[in-house]
Amino acid sequence: MGWVVVVVIGCLVAYIWSLNTTWGIISLVVGSVLLGSTSTSKKCGICGNLLKKTMYEWKIEGKKKKVCPHCNSSLERRQSREAMRRLK
Numbered sequence: 001m002g003w004v005v006v007v008v009i010g011c012l013v014a015y016i017w018s019l020n021t022t023w024g025i026i027s028l029v030v031g032s033v034l035l036g037s038t039s040t041s042k043k044c045g046i047c048g049n050l051l052k053k054t055m056y057e058w059k060i061e062g063k064k065k066k067v068c069p070h071c072n073s074s075l076e077r078r079q080s081r082e083a084m085r086r087l088k
């Protein structure tokens with residue numbers, strides 16, 4: 001899915017650039033910002049599935065990660081298991 005977006009934005013930037021260099025630079029900036037936001041925030045940090053409406057934030061190994069509902073539930077299960085172990 002990701003590479004399709006790269007190709008589409010790349011073609012669009014090249015086309016706009018051929019018409020007008022200034023607008024080409026602007027579209028390049030906008031395109032890279034768009035790419036940056038889609039690649040960092042729209043994917044589950046664990047399984048790599050695309051995130052739609054629901055996403056959960058977890059701090060894993062000191063890093064903030066956005067995860068899908070499926071990985072969220074498995075993380076919750078793991079966390080409660082570890083909490084139970086600590087109690088013993």
Ligand SMILES: [Zn+2]
Binds near residue numbers: 046069
């Ligand atoms: Zn996931």
